[in-house]
Amino acid sequence: MTVTYTSRVSTSSVFSNFLGLLVRWRGSIYKLIWLDLIVFFGLYCLLAITYRLLVNEEGKRFFEAIMSYCEKNGSLIPLSFVLGFFVRIVMNRWWDQYTTIPWPDGIAILISTSIHGSDDRARVMRRTILRYVCLCQVIVFTMISPRVKRRFPTYTQIIEAGFLLENEKKIIEAMDQAFPSYPKHWMPIVWAASIVMRARRENKIRDDYAVKTIIDELNQLRGNCGFLLYYDWISVPLVYTQVVTVATYSFFLFSVLGQQWNESHSDEDGTRIRRWFPILTVLQFFFYMGWLKVAETLINPFGEDDDDFELNWIIDRNLTVSYCIVDEMHQEHPELVKDQYWEEVFPNEIPYAQPKMRQNPPAASTAYMESQSKLQKRRESAMSTLSTRSRNNFRQNFLGRPSATGSYSDSIQMEDGPSRVTFSENQFDLPQDDANSSHKPSQSTIDFNDLIEQRRRERRERIRHRFLDMQSTHLRHDTSGAPYTITVLRPPSDETLSESQEAGDRAQQDPSGSKEPPPNKTEKQD
Secondary structure, eight states: OOOOOGGGGGOSSSSSSSSEEEEEETTTHHHHHHHHHEEEEEEEEEHHHHHIIOOHHHHHHHHHHHHHHHHHGGGSSSSHHHHHHHHHHHHHHHHHHHSOOOOOOOHHHHHHHOOOSSHHHHHHHHHHHHHHHHHHHHHHHHOHHHHHHHHSHHHHHHHHHHHHHHHHHHHHHHHHHHHHHHOOHHHHHHHHHHHHHHHHTTTTTOOOOHHHHHHHHHHHHHHHHHHHHHHHHHHSSSHHHHHHHHHHHHHHHHHHHHOOOOOSSSSGGGGGGGTTOOOHHHHHHHHHHHHHHHHHSSOTTSSSSSSSOHHHHHHHHHHHHHHIIIITTTTTTOOOOTTTTTTTTSSOOOSSSSSSGGGOOOOOTTTTOOOOHHHHHHHHHHHHHHHHHEEEEEIIITTSOOTSSSSSGGGGGOOSSSSSOOOOSSSSOOOOOTSSSSSSOOOOOOOOHHHHHHHHHHHHHHHHHHTTTSOSSSEEEEESSSEEEEEEOOOOOOOHHHHHHHHHHHHHHHOOOOOOOOOOOOOOOO
8 A cells, every 4th residue: 555654744843854754664765776776786896896807908998998988978868857757747647547546435425315215125225336336446446456356356256245246247247258358347337327217216216316416426436447447558658668768777887887987087086986986876876766666666556566556445445435324324313402602603712622722814915905095194194204304404404593684584595586485484583582683684585475475476377378368269160161169268357357346436436326338348259
């Protein structure tokens, strides 16, 4: 069965948990490559002894030429790429085969809830359907697994295990004689589907939807069993397996020659270490050959390797669980009682065996992201703080030292034209001690409120001139050539306002109420 070690590495520690796994033998890399490693190292030592003790000088020169050639050109074999791609294919195939193994739990629950009745007839139907499901698995496993085949070499052993009856054996053998070239794993599923239809006719199954659901589950299980046979028939292409094997063994054949110690090499090359023990060469063989052995082990997970699937355990488990669901637990459940949170509706706090294990709920990715309103408030607060600091700095740097003329404005250089700086302060007053001084205020003292009002008047004047520059009526032509008129409303000019004010004054001075008609204004056309 697959070697599991998850309990040993469930929690990381200061020292790596993987170091403790290096001393395990079952399922280890040492168990897979120890024989190949002994052969490789023995061949290396044999060539070293031959080169150093058994050949003459001419033979050494020839041997050195071979070593130099193998060392320079051994890297031409793309071993890392070939092995890596092959192992990836084998690993994906290995996991897909495990996920394809069918489990009868879902069918057992459907049968238990759909076929009603506690009499022997309904009980026999439920148990027989699940026995046929398990029989289909057993027939498929005997076709793909040597270990299961040795357990059930013939139908007789399957009958002794309780998966098959004598009359059913005769039917299968008759079919084998009639169609000897095709597998018969689908026959128990056909029998199970027939029993489902009979249960519907006898009203053991009360609706057609339950029948359809059970038939769909039976077909899915049959399909998974068929896929297991497909994995057994269609393996990784033989040519790729041959390429990987030839590349690995030829690489180490070149390595056992090219990594030998050479008398002609200088000590600066670091080759003198090989004279005593080729440590890096042995590690290279350990890694690459171990990679190849992993692929050889996982390419067929239904064999007898340490990491192969334990199909015999799966067979025993499936039959026991199936009978338990459809017979022992059929329409049985514990007594219905109120739970401990009945009054509270839902638990506010679930207890822990160790209170220190309680943790806060995980935070969402945007839990600490501020909304736009909060960001705007923060910006406004920052700008207010910056404005306060700037005003304080202005007072300290400029207003803290009065000029010789008694005016604070002497220390400020004003440019000609309208001011572009807005001050929220009123006209700055002199301190009392400066007012009593002998210096008189300068005539260049500036009233900032006057500057602000002047800036507003200039702005109003520019807007008024824009309207005055426009004529009240524009005569234009559209694309068809027909003229049309555009009338633009404009605010009254200062002359109109002054004339209206004079007319109002005359009306107040004339008590008789006689009014002169206002002069006609010719409408300006824009």
